[in-house]
Amino acid sequence: MSFSPKILELVTALRALPGIGSKSAQRLAVHILEHQQEEGLHLAKVLKEAIELVKRCQFCRTLSETDLCRFCSSPNRMASQLCIVESPMDILAIEQSGSFKGRYFVLMGRISPLDGIGPHELKLHELESRLSEPDLLEVILATNPTVEGEATAQYLLSSIRRAGKKVSRIAFGVPFGGELEYVDGHTLSHAFTSRQTL
């Protein structure tokens, strides 16, 4: 390796990030040191600050630097609907679609026995207090359509029913703009079994 120790250390630290391989890390490190020293120092500062400041919202557990996130503290969001998602990134996607005006609960993962992640690891008992809110009428399960996401939805189903709330699952099927030819068999088969009578 032709880099000096400190550059190598930076390359290694960059490689620890998801989606950044060995070559990308080298290019990033050299580019920052050559051309973006100021932006690099700014990133170092903001990164440290964000990690130190950002915590979990006390109600929905999404990432937020305030005790309550902007959804949980907003009077404009309906307390009657609660959407359960796996990650804060899912909230971003749902908000961009503008299709939901209720509140969220972030699982911060999914039940995955193979990875040793069960209800205890996800601290699912924290959901109980949300489910006992009298204003809450419907819980929407928006975990991913993967094996783990489905298992998580199934697990949650029973505790939500026990709390006497209406539960729904977001619809799965052929995505708009997609072409049937390129849609996978599992999705197509689901689209057929869940077909809607017109």
Next chain:
Amino acid sequence: MSFSPKILELVTALRALPGIGSKSAQRLAVHILEHQQEEGLHLAKVLKEAIELVKRCQFCRTLSETDLCRFCSSPNRMASQLCIVESPMDILAIEQSGSFKGRYFVLMGRISPLDGIGPHELKLHELESRLSEPDLLEVILATNPTVEGEATAQYLLSSIRRAGKKVSRIAFGVPFGGELEYVDGHTLSHAFTSRQTL
């Protein structure tokens, strides 16, 4: 946007890096804050240290935290050959090929009049002292085979000849492992005009 201000600030700082788009920056920020706080703090620390410590080698101008880089300070590298490259990343590629045992000179860019980069901006006068070294016998031009890289090589050619040194340019042609079918016309045409008699 559904993120809190500090997270947004981190997303913006990550987006300033080359090759990291809006979506990647969001995923990186959330991933670091959710799962890699320790790695993130380490990166912030190393990034700051590297930017503060790493400077240019006094002889070849590559990135190094010591006054002389490991190539310029090594007694094992031949002082008779000097390879001129555009960036420290090029040194990495050449070193990985194990094809050169001389010393380097890093241009830190290329002559590009459209971007306002001329010999003055590249501080090419710093090359003069290297060219006047009596041990130096051959200069190898290894700038990229782009319009700017070629123009830079042409410009350097005259000053190196003036210094009375032998000059060579790395060979261009069809890459090994490549298939003629997929090689671009410019490269193929060069491969024909520069064909070697057997």
